[in-house]
Amino acid sequence: MTPDEYCQQKAAASGSSFYYSFLFLSPKRRRAITALYAFCREVDDVVDETSDPQVAGAKLAWWRAEIANLAAGKAQHPVSRALAPFVEKFDITAARLNEIIDGMEMDLTQTRYLDWRALEHYCYHVAGVVGLLAAGIFGYRDERTLDYAKELGIAFQLTNIIRDVGEDARKNRIYLPMEDMRRFSVTAAEILQRRDSPRFKALMAFQAERAQQQYKNAIQALPRVDRRRQRPGLIMAAIYRALLQEIESDGFRVLTQRTSLTPLRKFWIAWKTWVVPSRS
Secondary structure (H helix, E strand, O other): OOHHHHHHHHHHHHOOOHHHHHOOOOHHHHHHHHHHHHHHHHHHHHHHHOOOHHHHHHHHHHHHHHHHHHHOOOOOOHHHHHHHHHOOOOOOOHHHHHHHHHHHHHHHHOOOOOOHHHHHHHHHHHHHHHHHHHHHHHOOOOOOHHHHHHHHHHHHHHHHHHHOHHHHHOOOOOOOOHHHHHHOOOOHHHHHOOOOOHHHHHHHHHHHHHHHHHHHHHHHHOOHHHOOOOHHHHHHHHHHHHHHHHHHHOOOOOOOOOOOOOHHHHHHHHHHHHHOOOOO
């Protein structure tokens, strides 16, 4: 199995919506973004699939060493070997890859977030940085496009948090800001025990509005000159916003179920967005 095949298999196995944003890219850019996505899956799986925090920490330390190998032209893992041809061309820096690992390490030591500022810091590391790297792969002329990419990545992570409240609760993780929970009189015990209530739905509606505003701010920040180049990100935004609307329409039943869109609907959204890039 070649490094590229390994990354393709890793991406396909995840069943992620990101696959649909890769469909219309040139082969070279598709290889690069698939390798980046596979890297994110590898380090995320370390946290999700390793029960002992010390063991997970050691594995993430190994990945930091592998990032140094990649930067030195001595990559060993299939994912980093797949990334190697694109490091200089698309500015895939060791510093940014390490920032992603910083976010993964937060999951080893932190299960609650005091306020939006603290959660935003986490979202930046696990998703905003990925947005920055992806923007470089897709291509841009205007530096302001990086602001768009970072904010869009944070919006994606907020949507994931909303969708996965129940799943995260089973791991004793609550990514909803404690400040917001107090505002809506929702306790951690209610979430961990997955007890629904009108107060919880109001809390989730508040989070959804924050996410929608994050999408609007991101897309409005995208310079017109880079709109066509950044269509893969706009495809993901359209898919994720449709998912968010589906969750809202279903009454925010995120404590007991995980909402998803059908592959056909994702493909339709991707094709429509590629043909007519979103402007709002």
